[in-house]
Amino acid sequence: MKRKLQIFKSVALQLSFTKTAEQFFISQPAISKLIRNLEDEYKTQFFTRQRNSISLTADGEIFLKYVNKILSIYEEMETEFVSAKNSFPQKIQFGASSTVAAYVVPKIIAKFMKNFPQISFDIKSANSEQIEDLILDQKLDFGIIEGKNTNRKLQYKKFIRDEIVLVTNVNNKNFKQGFITLENLAELPMIVRENGSGTKDILFEALQKKGISKLNSLLTLNSTEAIKNYLKYSNHFAFISICAVAEELKLNQLKIIDIKDFTIERWFYFVSRTGYQSQFLDYFEKLIQDNYNF
Incomplete structure (x- = not known):
């Protein structure tokens, strides 16, 4: 159920089946089917579908509020019972381009270590091109970089605008x-x-x-x-x-x-190898998005 709600939230925020399909690495028809199944389950219509666009209905707006509350509870449970105790490594290594490493990452890490003081960090700082090369060589799992998102072997997620x-x-x-x-x-x-x-x-x-x-x-x-x-x-x-x-x-x-x-x-981007997935990375990205106030 959690994944269904995450997908619904993504569609509701981006107003795009295509972008959500890319984000979750599943087909656009699968996204459309999932949304229709949710609408059938709750006997209402969450989106108004037009030829080239979609928009939230009034019921969709209300449902999104409940989804946000439910996903927040999921996150609290995972932090309490899963993430903090079992899933996070004791030492976390990632890369950051020079500007990000100097002026963005310190605030993020300070916030994270207040919640998880037992975890240490090893952050590799280099220019964006070098960080991408380290990820491709599997010397780093992910990074936060500046610059263009053009390498097809890598997946990019927007972080903050600069x-x-x-x-x-x-x-x-x-x-x-x-x-x-x-x-x-x-x-x-x-x-x-x-x-x-x-x-x-x-x-x-x-x-x-x-x-x-x-x-x-x-x-x-x-x-x-x-x-x-x-x-x-x-x-x-x-x-x-x-x-x-x-x-x-x-x-x-x-x-x-x-x-x-x-x-x-x-944009500053999260970057990782295409297809790479990690519960820690998902949590880390969420923490940053929620707590970095630029």
């Missing part, structure tokens, strides 16, 4: 109005990440869509921390994840320069 912003020293007197145009961008003295960085890949993909093939790159550094520290002593510029500069913005050390008619958004 924005890549242009930053510089707060005392930089250029562009006092606080914004620039794309024409200005090509002229700026820029600090960039190394090849293989998810941030760099997303940045240049977005720039190419605007007809910009290169930047005035003066220096390449292999960590966001190195770039931020460099910017504190120069009037150069860099594109950095907004979650990585939150502290510097609060301390008035760096500032954001908006680019007119141009924003760069991306």
Whole structure:
């Protein structure tokens, strides 16, 4: 019954049989049949089906509230009787891309270890491409990365949305109005990440869509921390994840320069080998989704 309710919830939230089928690794007709069986069992209709879309009915909205309550109770039982005592390994190893490892993962792990102090973690930090390679080589079971989700041998699940912003020293007197145009961008003295960085890949993909093939790159550094520290002593510029500069913005050390008619958004992803399933990974993902407030 639990799995039926999980599938119903997925369809209700995504309003898509196709996306739910991909998530649970079963066919779309099987998803449709399961939903119809639930509707027959409760003698009502949970979804209005149109040609290219579905929507929740009033009864569907009510049923979803009950489903959320029931699944929450399932989770409490598993945490009490299964997950904490029997299913979790004593040491958990996973990978995280550089930005995620430095600015996202610490908060997650601190929360987790309050609940499960007996568990230790070994977290491998590298760029997104390297983490994917370690997973493919079965040296890691899963990771949290930035960047594109294009490798067919891997499965990706969205974690949180991020924005890549242009930053510089707060005392930089250029562009006092606080914004620039794309024409200005090509002229700026820029600090960039190394090849293989998810941030760099997303940045240049977005720039190419605007007809910009290169930047005035003066220096390449292999960590966001190195770039931020460099910017504190120069009037150069860099594109950095907004979650990585939150502290510097609060301390008035760096500032954001908006680019007119141009924003760069991306997702952080859970990534694992296609078909890989783990009760711990499912629980870990749920804990993160519920407790990470960006």
